[in-house]
Amino acid sequence: MIEASKMVVERGGNTVLNQLDLSLGPKQILALIGGNGAGKSTTILALLGLIPLAGGDAQVLGKSVRSGADSIRAQTGYLPEQAALYDHLSASENAAYFLSLAGVETSAASIEDAFVRVDLPKRAWDARASTFSKGMRQKVAIATCLLRETPLILFDEPTSGLDPAAIDDFHRLIENLREGGTSVLMVTHDLFGASETADKILLLSQGRRVGDFDRGSDGFDSGAIRAAFSAANEVA
Numbered sequence: 284m285i286e287a288s289k290m291v292v293e294r295g296g297n298t299v300l301n302q303l304d305l306s307l308g309p310k311q312i313l314a315l316i317g318g319n320g321a322g323k324s325t326t327i328l329a330l331l332g333l334i335p336l337a338g339g340d341a342q343v344l345g346k347s348v349r350s351g352a353d354s355i356r357a358q359t360g361y362l363p364e365q366a367a368l369y370d371h372l373s374a375s376e377n378a379a380y381f382l383s384l385a386g387v388e389t390s391a392a393s394i395e396d397a398f399v400r401v402d403l404p405k406r407a408w409d410a411r412a413s414t415f416s417k418g419m420r421q422k423v424a425i426a427t428c429l430l431r432e433t434p435l436i437l438f439d440e441p442t443s444g445l446d447p448a449a450i451d452d453f454h455r456l457i458e459n460l461r462e463g464g465t466s467v468l469m470v471t472h473d474l475f476g477a478s479e480t481a482d483k484i485l486l487l488s489q490g491r492r493v494g495d496f497d498r499g500s501d502g503f504d505s506g507a508i509r510a511a512f513s514a515a516n517e518v519a
């Protein structure tokens with residue numbers, strides 16, 4: 284689904300992705316972790332062709348980000364780090380509006396279905412987004428992302444703003460997506476959540492891949508992940 288090789292991204296005169304390799308297979312969940320400024324959001328933007336590569340390449344759903352970004356974006360769900368909603372529209376209207384922009388046909392019933400999947404309280408469905416908490420906004424954005432029914436979803440800090448029960452629900456949700464054949468790349472600061480659900484965990488520091496962990500038969504070695512995370516942030 285994703286095969287990135289030696290990606291280099293320069294921003295503001297700095298190298299923020301440095302020869303980054305990354306791969307994500309079908310029906311896999313990859314968690315991308317790392318300290319603030321490590322290059323996680325930049326990786327997602329580069330994979331969507333939203334910022335140019337200064338070196339290397341990435342194949343996403345069989346297309347190069349250098350030449351096929353439109354097609355990649357049409358087939359890839361994306362939850363931005365700061366999911367924006369229109370305050371004067373309701374949850375349902377926001378979802379319908381963003382889906383129409385993406386050229387996705389949907390029905391009121393499927394929007395409600397997605398709200399149930401993310402456990403957005405029913406009273407919020409027709410309320411204006413200006414009255415929503417951060418977590419409710421996040422749930423609307425996640426629901427909208429799901430409604431696109433893409434084979435690949437890139438989530439940038441999907442659990443930020445969610446309460447512990449909603450975080451657990453989110454992890455079950457992406458496990459269900461994986462069972463249904465979707466591949467997921469998830470940027471997260473939640474090491475525990477990542478090790479609960481992911482198949483692979485990749486640690487970034489200063490735009491480089493400094494750790495690469497696979498789920499073993501007993502799950503992840505969370506001590507090793509924490510140690511690598513701390514070591515990466517000490518030198519950063």
Ligand SMILES: Nc1ncnc2c1ncn2[C@@H]1O[C@H](COP(=O)(O)OP(=O)(O)OP(=O)(O)O)[C@@H](O)[C@H]1O
Nearest residue numbers: 294295299317318319320321322323324325326364
């Ligand atoms: N628009 C920009 N112009 C210049 N530099 C940028 C820009 N956006 C990000 N950067 C730099 O790129 C580097 C990587 O940023 P990025 O947003 O990818 O980090 P991140 O890992 O997502 O961090 P966080 O956990 O804080 O979200 C940082 O050093 C940041 O300062």
Ligand SMILES: [Mg+2]
Nearest residue numbers: 323324325364
């Ligand atoms: Mg980020």
